[in-house]
Structures are given as C-alpha cells and as structure tokens.
Amino acid sequence: MRNSLCKKICDGFVWAVSVAFASIVVNACSSSDDKSVAGGTTEDAGIVAIKDLNVAGVTQKGPFVKGSAVTVQGINCKTLELTDERFEGSVKSDKGDFAIEGVTLKSSCAVFKVTGEYRSELSGKTTDREISLYALTDLKNRENVNVNILTNLEYDRIIYLVTKKGKKFADAKAQAEQEVLAAFDIEGSFEEFENLNVFESGDGNAALLAVSVMMQGGAEVKDLVKRMDKFSDSFAESGEWKDSGTKAAISEWVAAAAASGELDSIRKNVEGWGIAAEVPAFEKFVEKFVPDSSDDDPNTMTDSRDGQTYKTVKIGNRVWMAENLNYAYLQPTDSLDSSSFCYNDSVKYCERYGRLYTWSAAMDSVGMFSANSEGCGRGKTCARTYPVQGVCPDGWHLPSKAEWDTLINVMGDGDSVMKALPAGNRHINGYEGLSRLTFFWTSTECAGLCLTTSSAHGAYYASLGGTTYSLKFYGYSVRCVQNDSTDHVEVVQGAVDHQKSCKTDEVDSCEYGTLTDERDGQTYKTVKMGDFEWMAENLNYAYLQPTDSLDSSSFCFNDSIEYCDKYGRLYLWSAAMDSAGVFSSGGMGCGYGVNCTLSYTEPLRGVCPEGWHLPSVAEWNYLNNVVYNSSVDGLDVGSAKKLKSATGWRDDDNGLDEYGFSAFPVGSRFYPDGSYSYDGLIAHFWGYGMEDESDAFSADFEKGNDNMRLSSIYEKHYAFSVRCVKD
Template sequence: MKSMVQKKIGMGVFSVWALVSMSLFVAACSSSAEKSIAGGTTEDAGIVAITDRVVSGVSQKGPFLVGTSVTIQELDGQTLDQTGKSFKSSIKNDKGEFTVKGVNLVSQYALLEVNGYYRNEVTGQKSGGMIILNALTNLQSRDHVNVNLVTHLATGRILKLVQEEGKSFSDAKKQAEQEVLASFGITASMGSSEDLDLFTGEGGAALLAISVLMQRDVSEADFSERIALAAMSFADSGVWAGADKAEVADWAFNVYARFQGSTSAQGINVLAEARNYVESWNDGDSVPPFEKYIYNFWVNEYGLGSCSEKNLYAIQTNTNKMSKYYKYEFSCYKEGWELVRVTRGDDGYLYRSFKEDKYLWSAENLRKTNTSKGTCYDLEKSNCETYGALFKRDEAISACPDESSLPTFKDVQRLLNKYGGDGKKVAKELRAEDGFHALNGGWYDGNEFVGKDEMAVFWLRSWGFEKKGFFFLKIDSKGARIEFMEEDENVVVQASVRCLGDDRLDDSESESIDETMVYRDRRSKWGDEFYDLVDIEGNIWMATDMAYYFYESDDNLIYPWDEAKRACPEGWHLPSRQEWNDLLMLVADSSRGIKEGETEYYGVDYKLMGDANDWIDDYYQDDYDGIGNIADFAFVGPHNLYGFNVHPYLYDRSHAFFWTSSDATEEDKSAESATHAYAVSIGLDSVKIVLHDKQTQNAVRCIKG
C-alpha cells in the first residue's frame, strides 16, 4: 500500500503551510471538517509509525551555536498537520551537531525546526539575532537529518507540489530541491538536501555558496526577510526572482571580482575570508571549492552564458534589467567572465563600458576617486554624481584607473571616424545611451563653469607639436570634433575624463607580430605609451611616432637629434640612414642622389601614408579654395600598403620628418659640418633623405634590435 504522500493526489486543495516572513517559522495549517483527507484510510495511506528512534544531524547556516533548540514536530500521516507532539534537544558542539533520542511518531513524516543563534560565514562572528530553519523529511529510511537553507527553502514548495499538484512526496521533494539549486545556478544533482554538510563534498560547496549569497553583507533582520521572501517565492512558483535576487547577484559579482584578484578591484576579499572562517570551524581542515558556485550564480543571473576557449575575449552584455549593472559589458577571459577592466575606479566604483571595435572605453565620466582629484561643476556635489568630475590637465593625465589611460589624438580620431568623422550626426551617435553615452556636463573654460546641459568636453592626452597647447573632444549643438587650445600658464581649464582600456594589449609584451600587436613603453611618469608594430621584410618597426618625454616641461613629441638618439626604449633603436634607405627602396620605384649624399625616392607616392584625410596638399590648396585634403582628389592612389602609418605634423599637414641615427660627418665627409645629421622627409610631392641641423626637431620612429 502507498501512503498519501506517495500516491498521486487528485482530490481537493490542501492548504500550504504559511511562511512567516520575519521569523522564518513554518507552521502547519489546522485541519477542518471540510478539508479533504488526501490519502484515504490509514491502511490505504501506508503510514509507517516511527518507534523509539534516535535522530541526529547537523544544523547549519553557519553552524548553529551550542544550546540552540532543536525540535522534531510530529505530523499526522493523513493531513501532514502538526499533532502538537514534539521531541526536543539542543545543539551540542560548535559544528552544529544534535541528537534527539526516543522519537516516537504516528507517521514517517516529520518537521524539524532549529531556532537560535548561528555563526555568520561572511563576518566570522556570532549572529546578533536568532533565526529558525526547517526541514521536511521522511524518517522511514533515515535517522540522520541535516537542517540547512536548502531544506528550509524547499519545505513550502514540497507541500504545494504534494497538496495542490498531486505529486508523491519523493517526487515533490526531488523537484523542489532541484528548483532551489537551479535558482542559484546549480544544475548538478547534489543528493538529498538532508545530507548536505558545509564541510563535505560538492553538496557542501553548493550549500556554503548559497549560505554566503543569502547572508552577504546584511543584518540578521534583513537576512531573515530575504529568506522569507525567497521561501514564499519558491512555494508559489518554484522560482526565486525579482529585485532582491538581482541585489544578491550584484553583490556576488563584486565579491567574486575581488576573489579573482583583479588589480583594479579594491576591497576586502570576502570569499577568501569566508573560507578562512569556515575552515577554522572545521578544525582547520579545508572546505570544498564553493567559490565557483558564487561565480555561476551571478553569471547565470546576468545572462552571460558560457565562457571557454571557443569564445575567448567575446563581449556579452548583462541582460538583467533589475541589476544596477544592467547593460554593462563583460569580456570572456581565461579566468571567466569579467567586467571589462577599464570600468572599475580605484574606489571600487564600476563604470559602464563601451566597445569600439577592439577598444574598450568607459561610458561614464570619471568621478572623484580615492586617488584622483577633481572639481564638481559649480562646486555642487550632485553634479559630480550626475556628470562626473572636471579635472585640470595634470590631474587628468594620471586620473584613469589601472589598466586604462587617457585617450590620445589618434584614439579619439578613430572613434570619430567610426561614426563618420565629425558633425551633428556623429554627436548624436556619441550621445547614445548604449554607446559612448556622452553627457552634457560642461567644463571650466578658464574663467567660469559653462555649458552644463549644452556640451561635453573631454581631455585628450596628446598636445600640440609646434604650438604649445592641448586638445579636447568637444560635443555640442554644432557637432562632435577635436579642438585645440593654446597653453596659457595664467588660465586653468577643467574638463571631463573618459578612459580607454588596455584590454587589447598582451600583458606579457610578447614580440610575436600580428594585426593587433602593440608595444607598451612603461618609462614615462605621464603614463604608459602604446605603439603599434609592423613587420616589413623581417624588420620590426614601430608604426607610431615615439612619444617619450625627457623633461616634465616637454610639450611636444619631436626632438633635436641628440635626444632622438636616446628616445627609443631598450631593445629598440633610432634607425640608421641605411635602414631607412632599405625601407624606402622597398617601396619606391627608383631613386637618385641629389647633393652631398642626399637621396630622393620616386614612386613612394602614398604607400607609407596613414589616413588620407589627415594630409593637405599645400601645392593645390589655394587653387581649390582651401579644400586641400588629398582625399578630395581623384589621383590619390593606394595608401598605407605596409601599415607604416605616417602622419603629417598637425600644423603642417603636407610633410612628416624623421631623424636617422647617421651623423653627416660619418656618412659623407663632404657634408656641411658636424652640426648636421640625416633626416627623412616624407611629403606628398617627394620623399627624400636630407641633411638637417641637429637642433631641428623631428619625429622618431624606432626599429627593433
């Protein structure tokens, strides 16, 4: 014969025990004359009486404290009502162990209730208030019952599945336990919930993770409320969802980021401390690897999916609308999903990110942080909260958090080109909430705060070459564009800061060359500089002009010859005249000597030239009413064939000049004197190796070796 909880029930609705939210107490509803008896007669129901049984187990939130009361409530075999008969004992040691002797019940179904103080896994302290945890069990084939959060959260659900949906007790219990675990991102079978122990096996790891997640950094009262709400949600639908769960996921993401040891993650490593606390309660023995279940929980709640070798460096967006990190982007690294690194400030604040091709930008203005200075617009703190802070030039240079930096002229120009270059359409694109998300936070123009709700102004790391001054990205009603302001020591300007992440870089600085290879130069006090590399016939060239600053007062990236010779980092050097000649001869159709050993190269045309839009042909400029951009002319041929990416001076957009390491007296005894050295002139009309006075300031390209 099968008992009433083993038999499919198709008769009336039997009310589920009420879950009292703040006390966590599960009470049986009283039976009434009108209530259906689910299992028929006692004989039909197959009720098995429990006689003179010793029931033991452990009760854990963390472990309940010695002296905590443990009660076994007798349940009616037909109605599952409490009969009023109970058997009491108490926790006997620091691991939460208990034993209840002489248990005699009218049926095999019992409710265990533990009521008392417990050890908090997150703080390591004894709780400041008491809680109640329950377990609904079948004692027919067991006399060991552990009471924990999984047994507690499953209790109401088991009752509903049996009483309202007609499931057998064993099927209902299995389903309820699976639903509880699934809500925490745990899909593997962990066995019966009454066998789970914080100190043992995979089930213990899962249980410890659930306990840490539900406790997190809240008081016992808030914890009690969370458990009650979750229990009611499970009882009703078998699912835990809502804003409360999203808060737990956000907390889990933050503590897991610290556990991973990210250099930009600040704060206490909560998971490491929780492990230490629990191991100390386990006589120093190690506890199961619960941290992975913390990770699985928030990844599951954010809808990020799997992260493996198959989708390494892929970007996914948090789709949980209740999360405070909704729409934040995460990248699949070897260690798993991580918020893109550019988005965490030194104070732990998380900045939303924006992906521009392979580059990762912060999509919020930098706030005042633990280490950065800054001023709020109109000196109002609320403006910092809305728009971020405004920074002086020297503050902006070092304000970005680890693994990110202030963008260069080239970075911002690339961003603008993504949307068409400049103008109102580009400004609209840069204001998009799911993109760069430029906010009109205004700036301090040297005299007053202006432009809030009208414009956004951002610092660039680059500054003027021949003219001393600074560059900004300005976005207003006219459009989006890069603007220049000449330096004036009597004028202090403050603008917003956006940071560009270094995630595209290989931290090992491997010298293998591919399309994304970048060299990181760490020498400058102003912050790391990054140089694209290109392999031309086995020679590794920097495809970016050298930007090493010798002095604090440096305000350009061109050098006299003596400084040019020592500008390249270790392992690199200023190329000789011969090395430049080899490169130019590879590109040119022919060459000829001109005077005193100088050389002119034919057919180079635009093959070494970077973006055609950066160049102006000064010969044709007047004839074309000031429209001198070479991209406007049909005769422009293929450019940048070798990825060498030559750009003109910002204020002489028809030529670029580079130093060689060759002294005129060494290369040509008929040269003018020791005051000259060889330089490379790359223009639209000609390419030459020529003599320049050593005090002339030219750009530097470095070559490997």
C-alpha cells in the first residue's frame, strides 16, 4: 500500500502496491544524498514552514499499545515528494496516545505512520500481529494529528488527486474524505479524519469506529492488511471501491453480527477499556452497510460487463457459478483469431452451454481485467498472483486446481449441484464431445508434474471425475468462484527476473541471513533467491513423532549423529508435513496410505520453524526459474549445477554453488529395510505436493544431471531432506 507512494513519487507515478514493503517505504523514497529541498528549489534553503512544533494525537485501529513506533516524515504539499526530515516517537500508553516534540519542516505537510499491535474492538484483546497505519496531513495551524483507519484509507487517493489531477492538497483531501465515507454508504459532513477519535461522541467519531469495525469484521489481522491494500488498489484512481468480493464478505459479516448480538459485544469491549466517556453510536452506520436484497435473487450474480446473469451455488465454504461462463472474450491471444468460441461456431450453443476458452483466454493473458496473470499463454511459463481473476467477472476468480480438487472431494461423484452441462471442447481438429464431455480450466499450470508436456504448454483442467492436465490451446469451459477474505495471495513459478550469480571462488555477494529455530536453538544460514528467502542448509530438527508405523519419523544418515550435525536430518513425508499436527493443522493426518485434502492457497508449515514453511511445487519451480537462464562464461548451465554444493559429489562432479544454496548430496533412507544410500550421488528434498495416497512430490539434484528434476514422485515412506522457505 504505502509502497505505491514510493513508486508514484520516485519512479514517475508507476502504480505498484506491495504489502511486503509497507513498513520500509518511508525510508525508501528519501536519501541523505538527495540535494533537493522539499517545498521549493535549492534556493529556498533555510526557509521553514513548521518550526519546533510539539505535535500529539492518538493512534487507533483499536488503540495501539504502549511502545508502538510513531514517525513523522516531511512531504512537499505541492509535489508530495518526501523529504529527509524525520522525527520519531512512540505510543506512551495502551490508550494509543503519543507526542513528538520539535517538529521542524520546510513544507507544512507531513506523513504520520504508526506501527505496532493494537487492542481489537472485535475481541477486546491485544492482537498478536503488528500493522501500520498512515495519515497525510497539513500541520499549518495544527498541533493534533490522530492516525486511524480513515486517514489510512484516504491516503493513496489524496496522492493521486494531487500528483495526477493537479488538485491542491486541501481540495484533494476534502474530496478523498467524502469519497471514502461514500464507499461505506456513510452520509454527512464531519471533521477532518485526523481529528476523529473512537472514544469521543459525535457522528464523525461513530463513522470512524464503524469503518474500523467493518474493515476488521470476520478477518484476522493479516487479512485486514490485505483488505486495506485491496481498497487502495481499487480506490486510488477512481474514488470508487470496486472490490466487490471484499464488500460482499463485509456485508455478510455485518448481517450476521447484527443478528447475533456481536455489535453489542463490540460496544462492551470498547467500554471495557475504560478510555471512552461515551462510545459513539457506530452501530447505525454498520447496520446501514447491509444492502437491501429484497429485489435480488441471492442465488444469482450479474456480470456487469455484458449484463448476463448466472445462477450461483454455495458448496462447502465457497460460492461457485452454477452455469458456464458466456462472456465473449475475443482478444487475440495464443496465435488464434479469437480466444473464446461457441461450439461448432454457432451462437445457439453459447447461449445454452457457455463459451469455450483457450487457457490464455481463461487466464486473461492480455491483462484486460487484472495484471494477476498477464502474459500467461501457450509456450510460456508465467508468474501469476492468486487468486487469478482471469476472464471472470469482477469479484470472482478462475478456480485453481486445489479449489477444484476440494469441490470434487466435497461433492463426491455427484454432479447434480453443479449441473455441469456437457459442453464438449475445442481441439486442434475442431469440436467434439457435446452432450458427452465436461471440462473446466483451472488457473494452475502443470508445475513440473506433467508427464507428457511442460508447464509452458500444459495446464490443469477439471472434470467432475478429477483434475488432470491438457494442452493450453484446447478450448474448455469456465466456472468462476467468488472471492472472499481467505483468498491467499501467492506469487508462483514462471516468468521471473533471472537472478545473476552472486558467488564465485573470489567473491561472495549473496544476500545471506540467519534463522534460529526456537524449538531447539539451532541456527541456520539463509539466502535470498528472487523474491523468497530459503534455508541454505538442511533442516536438523529432531521430529520424532511416531508416524507411518515407524519408531521414528526423522533420521540421521546411517543412524549417525555426525551426519545430522553436518547435513541435517532425513524426514518421512509424513514428518515433513507434520502429520501429527504438532505445529499446525495444515498437514495433519497426511501420511503414507492417506489421500488427504491439501489447501494449496495457504503456505503449509509442516516440520519447519515458526514463520517458515515447506516449499510448494510452485516455489521449487520458481527457484529453478530464478537461475535457469543465467550462464557461466557465456555458456548455458542447468539450474542444478548452479545450486549444487561445490564439494561432496562423487567423481568430482561438484556443483558451482553460484547462489549459496549449497544442495549437498546427503542421500536418502529407503523402505522397508531402513537402509541408507546414494550419499554423494543425490540430494532429495520434499515439497508440498501429493500424487496419491502412496506417493508425493520431491525436487532432486543428481550426479551427472545439471538440471533440477521437478517432476519426481517418490513413495512417502522414503526419508529425504527438507529446506524451508520464509513466509
């Protein structure tokens, strides 16, 4: 969210929003080497607009707790360029209050930022995660600035209006405030947002508490951050909240909260803190947010692009379209004149069965509706961000393989709920299968598991019998799934920026770190690879939960502690997944002989330390792609050669270890005799992916093979190494 400020100001208004950099953006856009002077030219040096100002206020989601960091950063009121004027303080008590003395600025505008834990109105308790909120204000004639959810939501809109529309700061702020309130169906003229306080009476303060409650409603702290960022993404340029999925989730929560008495509990929580003399009447604004749906069929959705209405159905915890999509996506992609088709090129079949889409069309490869899958088509592997809207209407997305697998598992073999009309398909020789075949595209590429094609040419499709892979130029049907607050945004393998090698015999410039496992105090070297941080050593946590009918589920090679100390432990797949549920529930019950349901939309911790997770198939593919196209002395070299350790491989077939990853050939443990073998020959690493009840996915580095094997399927009762990835 705040990273967009840096992009817009420092990089010519390139809109790129990123939660990951929100906490550092205030530093990122200014430099001690910057010779410009905020508020004017270098000739203006020495002129100040604010001098020795003592500024105070309160920081509120609910109130931020004592010790939360507060910063004030200067910003030019006309250009909104950050300056190097920075003042720091902290929240003085659990009431959220702060005071910073001696603020001196060359321009009267400033960015306030608070970072810390807060007391949640919904639970009454202190959160276990930190968030950051921002306020953009003019300090002229002002000594009090409150930082809250409303100042945060208006932030990017103000920047857009000033920098792109040429509005004066005060006019931009007034417009943004009215637009933010309108987004929540709140009418009225209130004080500026930085004057509002959830612990004081009045409609403005009631509106603040109402929006704070609604944005949090039904969501954990991490999901609240995503909601705020998605709000900024859709709101900044238009002044309209276009994230219909989040609005629907909030509306559903509001209806339930009003009916269950949860709003009364929230009031009691706020009163119970003993801060407010009177809690403002926030309920009237919350309850108004529930739309009057008396004239709408709750089991239909209308595509605003062409006005077509589709039946919907809730299965499990997700709302699906109960009819095939019929949006006429006609953007030329995949070297075809049109990328969506009616069976036999007859519109009557579209009206009954919906359209047939190539995978590139289903994914919206030209980026017409979102950038989440732009460039995804035939002959390419691509980086995409889940959930992928693709060709689906706003607020809906193209289901992933995992979502289809979950749906099929819930439904069993029945298809009565989905009413899956057999629309047939379009292939290289024409159309076939009308009234016989039902195929739906997923948003998932083959990801190294396809046996006859690659992820550049193949993707998964679903039928009600299961999911398998097909060529991307085939034409299949599309069903969409409604977005909700639990959708996990995940960057996956594909067309990534290839990272240059950072390590030679003479120089090592790799970006290393360390990880200490709090469970046993062991410390591991880590290394940054592309956008992810990986362990640069094998995990050595002694997971000894009895699983898989064996006395122990992790082992030292040759049962010698010496090997564990040097090369880490070997884990059964059930141990790597933490099937006993010692650390998380994501892989509970997943072991040999079990075909368990996995949620590929959330990282799975498995046996990894807290804050880290077992790498998915997609993440191993991403790692492969990060280094795949780099070269040594102008010659292409496979990814495995670059990632293997420079020692330990038999016959001196050592790797180059160009990235500090150091994949060492520790070998593996076999079943049923528990023998150990292949030391010096192979490095197996478990991944988060399962073929069936007996077999699971691994990534392999082998002697004599310069390329990483990403389609390896091994029996789950073998024991392999584990590397973890930071969440």
